[in-house]
Amino acid sequence: MFDISGKIAVITGAGSGIGLAVAQRYRAAGAEVVLVDYTDASEQASTIGGHFMQADVSCEADVQRIMSDT
Secondary structure, three states, rough: OOOOOEEEEEEEEEEEEEHHHHHHHHHHHEEEEEEOOOOOOOOHHHHHEEEEEEEEOOOHHHHHHHHHHH
């Protein structure tokens, strides 16, 4: 396994599927993870010890908010 401790990963589409799997893997490798999805993924984020932000990445204002808040 690789070590990315001290890094922050913003993962879009992280509410399920590949995005969630990536978030879990990055978290296991030591990164702080921000799960971003347009549906509520707060439970998934809590389960893996990450943070959740609800957003629509097709909306520029939402993307700017994600980056500034992160």
